[in-house]
Amino acid sequence: MSTAAGRLIRTELRLMTRDPLVLTFVFAFPVVTMLIIGGAFGTAPDPAFGNVNPAHWYVASYLTVVIAATGLVMLPVHLASYRERGVLRRFAAAGFPRWSFAIAQLVVGLLTTAVACALLLAVAAPVYGVPAVHDAWRVAVALPLGAVAFVSLGVLLGSLLPSARSAQAVGLLLFFPSFLLGAGGPPPHVMGSVVRQVAGPLPLTLLTNAVRAPWLGLGPATGSLIGVVVLAVAATAVAARRAAL
Amino acid sequence: MSETQVVTVRGLRKSYGTRVVVDDLDLDVPVGQIVGLIGANGAGKTTTVECIQGLRKPDSGRLSVLGFDPATQAAQLRPLVGSQLQQSALPDRLRVGEALELFGTSRARDGGELLEQFGLTARRRSVFSSLSGGERQRLFLVLALLNRPRLVILDELTQGLDPAARRNVWAAVRQLNDEGTTVLLVTHEMDEAEALCGRVVVMRAGHVLDAGAPAELVERHSGAVVIRFSRPDPPAALLDEISRLDGVQAVTRTGARVTVRGDRRIVAYVGAALVRWEPVPADLSVWLPSLEDALLGLLGQSDGEQAGTETRELIGGRR
Numbered sequence: 001m002s003t004a005a006g007r008l009i010r011t012e013l014r015l016m017t018r019d020p021l022v023l024t025f026v027f028a029f030p031v032v033t034m035l036i037i038g039g040a041f042g043t044a045p046d047p048a049f050g051n052v053n054p055a056h057w058y059v060a061s062y063l064t065v066v067i068a069a070t071g072l073v074m075l076p077v078h079l080a081s082y083r084e085r086g087v088l089r090r091f092a093a094a095g096f097p098r099w100s101f102a103i104a105q106l107v108v109g110l111l112t113t114a115v116a117c118a119l120l121l122a123v124a125a126p127v128y129g130v131p132a133v134h135d136a137w138r139v140a141v142a143l144p145l146g147a148v149a150f151v152s153l154g155v156l157l158g159s160l161l162p163s164a165r166s167a168q169a170v171g172l173l174l175f176f177p178s179f180l181l182g183a184g185g186p187p188p189h190v191m192g193s194v195v196r197q198v199a200g201p202l203p204l205t206l207l208t209n210a211v212r213a214p215w216l217g218l219g220p221a222t223g224s225l226i227g228v229v230v231l232a233v234a235a236t237a238v239a240a241r242r243a244a245l
Numbered sequence: 246m247s248e249t250q251v252v253t254v255r256g257l258r259k260s261y262g263t264r265v266v267v268d269d270l271d272l273d274v275p276v277g278q279i280v281g282l283i284g285a286n287g288a289g290k291t292t293t294v295e296c297i298q299g300l301r302k303p304d305s306g307r308l309s310v311l312g313f314d315p316a317t318q319a320a321q322l323r324p325l326v327g328s329q330l331q332q333s334a335l336p337d338r339l340r341v342g343e344a345l346e347l348f349g350t351s352r353a354r355d356g357g358e359l360l361e362q363f364g365l366t367a368r369r370r371s372v373f374s375s376l377s378g379g380e381r382q383r384l385f386l387v388l389a390l391l392n393r394p395r396l397v398i399l400d401e402l403t404q405g406l407d408p409a410a411r412r413n414v415w416a417a418v419r420q421l422n423d424e425g426t427t428v429l430l431v432t433h434e435m436d437e438a439e440a441l442c443g444r445v446v447v448m449r450a451g452h453v454l455d456a457g458a459p460a461e462l463v464e465r466h467s468g469a470v471v472i473r474f475s476r477p478d479p480p481a482a483l484l485d486e487i488s489r490l491d492g493v494q495a496v497t498r499t500g501a502r503v504t505v506r507g508d509r510r511i512v513a514y515v516g517a518a519l520v521r522w523e524p525v526p527a528d529l530s531v532w533l534p535s536l537e538d539a540l541l542g543l544l545g546q547s548d549g550e551q552a553g554t555e556t557r558e559l560i561g562g563r564r
Contacts, residue, residue, distance in 0.1 A: 003352070011339065011347045018338040086333030093298055093330055094348050094388065095323035 004096045008104035016112065026069045027116050033184055034062040038128050048189045056131035059124045060212040061183045064146060066116040068183065068204050070109055071150025072157070072175040073168070078106065078166035079158025079243070092245040096218050102155060102243035104217045106236075109151030110144070117143075135214030142210035142225055145232045149203065152235035159242035178204035203231055250309075251276050251396050251427040252297055257306035259292050259451075266292045268451040270306070274396075279418065279428040281438035283540070284448035290431045291331050293448070294398050297429070298328055302499070311395055324350065327394030329385045331401045337374035341365060341384060344373070348388045359387040362417060364410075378405035386414060390421065397421065400431040415440055435537040447543055454543055466543050470533055472505040472515050474526035479503055483522045488513040509533070 036154050041054035049057040082088050091101055133139055141244055157174075161167040179185065181198065182205030199205050209224035252274035259267040267289040274280045282290045295301040297310055299319030308315050313322040335344055342404035345356035360366045363383040368376065376384065382405055389397055399418070403411040418441055422428055432438055438445050439459045446456040455462060476483075484503065488496045496503065505515050511532055519525050 004350075007347050011336075011343060014340050014343065015336050083335070086330065087336060089300060089330055090328075090333040090335065090388075092300055093326075093328040093333075094319075095324065095326075095350075095392075098320060 003100075005100040005103045008091075008096070008100055009107050012104055012108045015110065016108065016162065021037060026066065026074050026102070026112060027119055029069060030062050030065040030116065030186075031120055033065070033126065034058055034120060034124065037184060040121040043128065048187050049204075050187075050189075050216065052216050052218070053128075053131070055128035056216065057187065057212070058184070059121070059128055060131055060215045061208050062124075063117045063122055063143065064208045064211055065179060065183045066120055067113050067143075067147050067150045068175055068178055070113050070147075071152075071154035072178065073171040074112070075105065075109055075151060075154025076171045077155035077164050079155060080161045081164035083159070084163045096245055098244045099240065101245050102171060102240050105155050105243065106148070106151055108152060110147050113147045113151070129165075131216055133215050134217035135220065138214035138220060138225065139211055142207065142221075142228055143216070146207035146211065146228050148206070149228055149232035149235050152232065153203070154240040155239040155243045156235060159239070175187070178202050181205060183208045201225075201227075206231070207223065248274055249342070251311060252429065253307075253309045254293070254297065255307045257293065257296060257308065258304045259289075259296060259301065260304055266451055267296070267303075270448075270451065270453055272446060272453065274427060274429050275444070277422070277427055278443045279422050279430060279441050281442035281445040282429065282448060283433070283445055284454075285433075288448040289449075289451040290448055291400055294400055294429060294431055298326055298398060299323060311538040324352075324392065325395045327389035327392065329382075329397075329399045329402060331404075333385070334381075335370065335373040335384075339373050340370055341376075342369040344384065344388060345391065346486070348391055350392050352392045354391060354393055356387070356391060359390060363387055377425045379407060382406055383410065383414065386417065390417075391450050394426065396427050396429065396448055398429045398431070402430060402432060403434065403437060403493065411437075434563040435540055448538060449543075462540065466540060470507060470509050470511055470531065472511060472529070472531050473528040474503055474519065475501045476503060476526055477501045480522065483518065486522075487515055487518055490518065495551050 038055040038058040041049070042059075043053050043055045045051045046054050048054075079088075088101065124130055154171075157171065158167060161170055181191075181195065182202045188199065191199065206227040208225045209221045210228050213219045213221035213224070248272050248299060252272065254270060254272040257267050257270040258265070270289070272282075272293065282293065284290050284463070292301060293327060296306075296308060298320055299310075299315035302316050310322055311325050313319075315322055315413075339347070341360070342356075345353075345360075349356060355402055357366070360369060363386060365380065365383055365387065368380060373381070373384075382403070386399070386402070389399065397418075402418070403414055406414060413445045415437070418428060418430075428441075430438070442459060444456065445459055445462055447454045447462070455465065479498065479501070484496055484498065485501075487493060487505055488510060490507075491514060493505060493507040493514070495506045498504075504541070507510060516529075519529065
């Protein structure tokens with residue numbers, strides 16, 4: 001990888017392995033919370049969970065928590081910190097091609113998501129089991145597109161927010177409500193109507209629906225999938241423009 | 246690019262909101278020279294070099310750097326320019342050796358030699374956050390020189406370096422220039438500009454105040470002497486006599502405080518006049534500016550009276 005983007009990807013991956021905060025939030029938080037909440041509702045099929053095993057409901061949901069943690073917390077803080085400290089200026093002044101940094105962040109974000117998702121499934125398998133995938137192609141489309149959408153959102157937030165601290169504050173503010181309403185919290189059936197209406201259009205809710213419903217055989221969730229596609233295209237276009245060196 | 250100029254700037258203007266930072270600036274950096282850009286904080290030096298590097302887009306003006314327009318051809322230009330930026334950093338956990346891999350292109354020099362030259366060989370496996378301020382500056386210089394640039398822009402080059410390290414860096418810059426690389430140096434340090442630069446451009450409030458070889462600037466701006474003394478209710482005849490002395494440029498009075506400006510001859514003439522008009526003031530002071538003082542005076546910083554808010558009465562004077 002001797003291209004500028006290749007050198008940036010290799011460096012970013014190397015640096016990530018040295019950053020315990022990244023490892024904690026993206027790799028450990030989803031696994032730990034999945035283990036806790038997956039055990040809270042038992043394993044008997046439940047109408048509140050679309051008549052599926054609640055533990056499986058959460059296993060299928062938590063892959064998107066990994067994606068959201070990467071996109072809403074890890075990347076904005078990382079990028080805002082780079083910009084705040086002048087690292088991006090140094091890359092720009094050194095002649096790194098205009099799009100190389102955005103491409104590197106996209107690749108690193110997607111690789112991080114893939115590894116963290118694999119870890120989550122590896123932990124879930126012996127504890128709750130991994131549910132069978134009913135509609136594999138929809139899941140296979142929704143997951144990478146959702147990852148692209150959230151990684152792009154993360155790059156966009158990181159390019160807009162003025163400092164690492166503000167990125168952390170805004171990122172967490174976006175992440176936790178999204179997490180509770182759209183993926184890791186109670187199922188929509190037990191939410192009040194107002195809360196359900198608020199939760200419905202959130203990006204993480206759309207992505208979780210687009211992954212979980214076809215995975216568990218709860219429906220095609222075409223509307224949610226279209227929402228994820230639109231979000232991925234729009235966020236990528238804006239993020240690439242904003243993150244150009 | 247003209248054959249003799251690496252950088253040509255005409256009528257550069259850059260504002261941040263309503264604040265004009267660089268206004269109608271012209272600048273030339275000839276091939277093979279070390280040109281110093283000096284001025285106080287806020288003079289617009291860093292903004293100027295950022296426009297030259299294509300890191301900021303000018304509001305107006307014409308720029309040519311190595312034959313490229315930095316605003317529209319930054320991608321072609323930046324690989325030819327080595328930059329040591331005033332405010333920048335590397336990722337905290339990036340090791341020195343890894344920084345060379347990251348920033349090195351196919352044109353890169355032997356990074357090991359550069360680390361050796363700047364005394365960083367022993368720090369090759371150290372992460373950026375563990376480096377001292379001086380080591381970071383030297384690493385930035387290594388990175389600026391790594392890809393055999395045709396123009397090197399050094400912004401506050403020796404900030405944070407101890408005297409020995411400064412001398413090493415100066416020697417490296419001279420060697421680089423001897424090898425044919427053109428250098429644009431932004432600095433606050435007059436001794437640095439004097440030691441390294443063939444030409445110095447003095448900026449204030451976004452404008453070029455003056456430019457020339459350091460020796461020319463010394464000639465042009467040194468020699469102004471300031472004499473101050475206090476005399477309660479000074480006789481008008483005394484002030485009139487002083488204002489008519491040879492070499493006196495200006496006489497100002499603020500209450501009992503009298504200030505006389507002029508060339509070096511006024512030390513003798515004003516002294517003689519004060520002796521005639523006894524008693525000789527007990528607080529008589531004479532200020533003979535050095536080169537640094539002269540340039541700071543040019544920048545409007547050195548003489549507090551220039552920026553003071555006291556009410557002053559101009560008595561007179563002549564050239």
